[in-house]
Ligand SMILES: Cc1cc2nc3c(=O)[nH]c(=O)nc-3n(C[C@H](O)[C@H](O)[C@H](O)COP(=O)(O)O)c2cc1C
């Protein structure tokens with residue numbers, strides 16, 4: 056992963072730990088309403104893909120165990136990982152693209168309800184993404200993938216050659232020749248792997264996205280409701296289709312790109328279709344970027360305007376993230392796919408303990424506060440969830456007190472200690488295992504390996520019936536927290 060040149064080390068702090076009484080009186084542990092959905096507390100576990108599904112995108116026992124473990128920590132809400140709305144092979148990414156997924160997803164919602172004692176609300180993040188190929192071996196690229204256009208053959212002086220001869224001669228030119236002759240997209244495909252973009256209007260399925268996506272998102276949302284989820288989060292963030300429509304890099308000339316008004320058109324149409332399908336009494340919100348953090352990308356000013364439009368349209372909550380784009384991702388090795396969290400924008404999304412003077416903690420709070428303030432000034436009350444480097448009560452409470460957000464998202468802190476909110480609420484905050492922001496978990500995610508946390512994945516390995524990762528070395532869920540019984544009694 057990209058790291059700031061300064062490489063200043065930051066260490067998380069527990070800061071002030073509230074007593075039971077202080078926790079009970081706090082903002083963090085007070086209720087909040089997301090449209091029709093009441094959360095008991097303002098603690099929120101944002102979407103995190105843990106690679107626990109199977110090649111069919113189904114809910115497996117490991118998926119259930121993973122979320123039940125978070126639920127035992129009783130956060131106000133958990134958002135299930137990015138889940139594909141299409142019924143197409145997507146590796147071990149969870150899917151909701153067909154009715155046959157409903158039963159498995161229902162088992163998941165029931166497990167979370169049971170494990171949290173009915174205290175945690177469960178949402179699901181639904182996603183569409185475009186195809187990205189692995190970085191090709193140059194020889195294979197020239198033999199098979201490269202489309203020999205008349206313009207390319209003309210540039211290369213090869214228009215009288217047979218297809219096979221032209222390919223062979225192009226390959227023989229080597230990197231310097233390739234760079235001079237290939238157009239920008241082919242050069243990128245060779246260097247990074249071919250990646251479809253919303254600007255590719257010459258591809259019929261990309262042209263059709265505005266017609267196709269509202270229905271796909273709407274049908275997925277209806278399935279989510281049937282499966283017992285309390286709401287859906289439309290994934291409008293990071294490197295995926297809907298974020299690409301919002302991006303200032305979207306230059307589509309079909310009324311869905313270019314100006315801000317046209318870039319937000321499809322995200323609003325998707326929301327309208329979802330709302331129509333699920334009704335007014337079901338929580339629907341989105342996750343979007345407070346800043347794309349790439350050259351030429353959408354800025355905080357765009358995001359503030361987007362936030363106001365989403366709120367005006369009637370979304371029940373808005374959750375912010377930042378960065379996480381393909382545009383500045385590192386070049387993958389041959390045979391590997393690019394990963395959108397390896398460049399500077401990736402760092403902004405999941406900042407690590409080696410940082411710049413600003414540090415990795417609360418990096419998204421000012422931007423989120425700006426968006427929230429604009430929404431409030433427009434007379435709208437839509438709750439805003441802020442995430443990014445938040446790991447202790449004091450920080451969470453101060454953000455709520457300052458009106459920077461209404462709900463506090465903690466992704467890696469919840470991964471490091473799924474009980475952190477429960478411990479804090481029970482006045483046991485000194486027992487919280489603090490995330491160290493090493494990004495060991497993110498490294499596993501990058502390789503599509505089952506995500507675990509280095510702070511607990513080798514602990515209590517003699518536990519009976521323990522389920523281990525495919526490499527047999529790591530436990531898949533954090534060990535149980537066993538609080539004293541008098542403390543548990545006070546929780547009821
Ligand atoms: C392993 C892992 C998987 C993630 N998967 C998703 C995802 O599916 N959807 C999403 O919006 N964000 C995803 N994220 C980003 C987190 O939700 C969060 O925005 C980010 O980690 C920063 O918050 P934190 O500092 O509290 O960890 C993921 C993060 C991690 C570490």
Ligand code: SF4
Pocket residue numbers: 467468470471489490491492493494495496497507508509510
């Ligand atoms: S591996 Fe654990 S400690 Fe390291 S960043 Fe991930 S959650 Fe935090």
